[in-house]
Amino acid sequence: MRAVGILEYGGPDVLEVIDRGIPDPGPGELRIRVAAAAVNPTDLMLRSGELADYMAAFEPPFIPGMDVSGTVDAAGAGTLFALGDRVMAFVNPFRPQSGAQAEYVVVSAADTVLVPPGMDLVRAAGLPMNALTAHQALALLGLRSGATLAVTGGAGALGGFVIQLAVHRGLRVVAEAAEQDEPLLKQLGAEIVVPRHAEPTDTPSETPAAAASLAERYRHAVPEGVDALVDAAVLGEGVLGAVRDGGAVVTCRPGALALPRGIVRHELNVMAYPDKAAALTELAALACEGLLSLRTDSLLTPSAAPDAHRRLAAGGVRGRQLVVFNGRRETTAGS
Structure with missing residues (x-):
């Protein structure tokens, strides 16, 4: 079978279309004939070698990808799915079989749900990983309806899902955006959109000074401070000024973080999120109702x-890039 493979760590050009044997499912597992698999920031980290410690026990080639859609091709003992079922799944890439970007992938049945009737099978690949991460972020915070939530990186895949899911749960959402993204954030449901840059000469958004400046603009919009912040853009300590005393922050990556004024930190780890199937079932239903948007940027060949990878690293991608194996194949951007 064809797969996107990493034979050695490095830049985007180390990615190759390789040939691997078709895997067999074990007990509690399904084999999916892949329609599409999404490209995620974790894929870039895996390819560059940032996650080499997680792969040290396995031999290359490694296959990236953490979410997939397709049809059930084979089922191991103890599974309740039928051959031909349309499904989507969260995929653990840190295992001997690696990730999702292949013609066939074996997944845990516990991380798999049916794709609802009417949902496009290829585009469904854009839902699992980022939507589950957004679901986990709000579960960790446990905010009551009416609370105020700030979201950095709201125009991205994770941030967009956080905004829509938070609005559905009755939260008041404040998010930052570049000028061209303001209409998108309003469409997603943000009540207040904070300008990303104070001036055209503002320092780059990834610097601590820029994060602190952004925190000031959040405070101007919400003087008392937000109840919690989901830092999907990984801005770090500088943006914590937006959070009220005793509030909370959800971070997307590990690492030291100084927490002032009694702010509580929650760290996302979607790999360890329990009962992914229940959360995915809820998320798929919300997507079918139009309450979560399956924003697809492009459909690509392997x-x-x-x-x-180059486009995602450069920033500005406003939907999921989907690698298509057994479905429509396009190279043009879409919505």
Whole structure:
């Protein structure tokens, strides 16, 4: 079978279309004939070698990808799915079989749900990983209806799901955006959109000074401070000024973080999120109701994976890049 493979760590050009044997499912597992698999920031980290410690026990080639859609092709003992079922799943790439970007992938049945009737099978691949991460972020915070939530990186895949899910749960959402993204954030449901840059000469958004400046603009919009913040843009300590005393922050990556004024930190780890199937079932239903948006940027052939990594690293991608194996294949951007 064809797969996107990493034979050695490095830049996007180390990605190759390789040939691997078709895997067999074990007890509690399903084999999916893949329609599409999404490209995620974790894929870039895996390819570059940032996650080499997690892969040290396995031999390359490694296959990236953490979410997938397709049809059940084979089922191990103890599973309740039928052959031909349309499904989507969260995929653990830190295992001997690696990740989702292949013609066939074996997944845990516990991390798999049916794709609802009417949902496009290819586009469904854009839901599992980021939507589950957004679901976990709000579960960790446990905010009551009416609370105020700030979201950095709201125009991205994770941030967008956080905004829509938070609005559905009755939260008041404040998010930052570049000027061209303000209409998108309003469409997603943000009540207040804070300008990303104070002036055209503002320092780059990833610097601590820029994060602190952004925190000031959040405080201007919400003088008492927000109840919690989901830092989907990974801005770090500087943006914590937006949070009220005793509030909370959800971070997307590990690492030291100084917490002032009694702010509580929650760290996302979607790999350890329990009962993914129940959360995915809820998320799929919300997507079918139009309450979560399956924003698709482009449908790509496996050989276009290096370009997808370059675009994601450059920033500004406003939907999911989907690598298509057994479905429609396009290289143009879409919505």
